[in-house]
Amino acid sequence: MRNVVYPLRVSEVISETKQAKTIRFDVPTELIDEFHWRPGQHITIELEANGEKLRRPFTISAAQGNGRSLQITVKPNPDGIVSKYLCSAVKAGHQLNVMPPFGGFTLVPRSDHQRTLYFFAGGSGITPAMAMIEAALEDEPRSKLYVLYANRSADGIIFKEHLEQLAERYPSQLEVRHILSKPSMWSMFSPWKSGRISKDVILEYLSECRPIAQDAQYFICGPDSMNNDVRGALQNCDVPADRIHAESFGGDTGAQTEVTSVPALLKLDYYGEAIELEVAEGQSIMNAVRAAGLEPPYSCQSGICGACKAQIKSGAVHMQARMALEDAEVAKGAILTCQSYATTPELSVSFR
């Protein structure tokens, strides 16, 4: 990805639930290619607060095409300056600084594919799933989509009506089920289940929602505790790890905190330019690169978004968190530079 920020005009702000808002953007014609996105990708919003630049990734919550705008759906995070600002202060007509779409947690529909696509979404984790669902319904019509959507209570369900409308419009393609951990006694809404997503719930779910197409893929996007539960339950039912794709939405990242790093000489291939620099003990590759005056792309700084991805060519690093990478990518040398600490005195890394 390129490390460029564009001012985009907010065209519309929509209240999805009491807390969550959808923010839509006008993308000027000359930026349409730059802002082309795949379902599941994010954009980065950059704000200045107290003289400091803050960058945070937000998932695009719609598929491209059919007249849909670039949009993000945001729930205010109690500790999040950016998300609170987006949900309270942003109005139609405002301008926001936005970096183009990126991210590897994607679903690329193929019209000649017949797959079974399972989505396990929790809370605002529905946002990437929503884009994937819209894209698959329209562009992969032979595939069957099963959505299990977990929330605390019915009034917090983002896109509830939208999902209902899609299920009505595509009855043979889409089946949506809800699970609520704290359903309100006064709600008219009756979920498929109450409680948490446990091993037994997953077992029951899979026996009721069976794959016809045998190319089954499992997308999990929710808080870490839910993701870990669902992944564990799926693997417990013999789902191979390479069919499970997960992205974290809030909660504890489950990162290892103990760092065993060494000072190192870093040979950098920085977009074709050869640069050598020192990495201090306990300093991340990203921080070392930025300290040298370079501006590599980055966004969430917690291993979730994948914006700072690079390739390691020699040497080794320890990654504190690597949610944004699939095992297969790590095996091929992908690293998240903001989470990587040198464990060999020499290493070479390539940014492309």
Next chain:
Amino acid sequence: MSTHSNGMPVLPKEAYTSQEWFDREQALIFSKTWALAGFQEDITEPGQYISVQAGLNNIFIVMGRDHRLRAFHNICRHRGTQLLRAEGKTQKAITCPYHDWTYDLEGNLISVPEQEKEFPGIDLSCNGLKKASVDIWRGMLWVHPDENAPSIVNWFGDVEPYLAPYDPAGLIETEEGYSKHEIKANWKIIVENYIDGYHLAHLHSHTLNMYDHSKIECEFIGPHFAFWEPLADFYAAEVEKVTPMPLIPGIPKDRMGAWVPMLFPGIGLGESENSWSTFHITPVAPDRSIVEIRTRVANESTWAFTKAAMASASFWDKHLGTKYNGDPNVDPMSSGDFMLEDIYACEQQQKSLQSPYFEHGPSSKHGEKPVRDHQSVVAKWMESDQ
């Protein structure tokens, strides 16, 4: 080899008689295409499995606890022993009967008895089961020997619009509709009979006259043959009243009839207004084939079937009959059963191929064009020797 355009057959006589041709077909056609493995409902529970022969490959399909099917070559990676027989149910693992090597349902080798002593340094991860492909299409299970097979949607996608406009998975199998025949004929003779439109009005003049053979629409779509013909007028006029079985819902009135495709290689479907069946030809020798027929019908009550049979009995007594009036127990042409008529015709052809006086005759311009087309498809696959 004769050419296609002059109305003469494409394949030589040896294609129907020689062991060498047969062996090459097994390797080049039946081991490189999607093979029918059964009906979707044959495997419904985790741990349940079936094994099937697909050309030179024995493949088993097993369901995991995620209800997804996996297919593996039925060969232990140790000495090649067949792991699973026919059909049954296993738990979390598959154990070879020979030396108890054990694999999990992902095909990973998880246990070798006396591993330390007998196989020091063995890397279990290099000895997993060889994977095959499995998928469900039109309510049927299909396997392909290649783990990275082209998708089943691409294989059958182009012919789909030419099939019956209902979903066979919504029908139920009937025991009365099952039969298995060992036919003393090459598999291609049986296919050619199946797709020959010329013989319908003659061999089956009294047994398949409920369809109008003068209005056949048929053509090859890639390697697959598509065929449709409407109901005969006398039947169409009161089909709701005189259908011998409840009608299958979903067919528009003006398309009421029979879709009878022949999918490559040798998998016929019979999709009609009141029944749906598979006609699965398995070659066993140059001059011998097994045909297995399974049938599904509308998901209606026994009473609905009894009622339809009773209400239509006298109507069909009037309209159906036998080609000849001989002894039905001796002469297939007097049986009133179109399957026996077909088997007779196929076996007689195979027999004549042995005669030194046999010579291919001319084939008809329209009705037998599919026969020559199928021979061209076979010829093409036989050339693709890589």
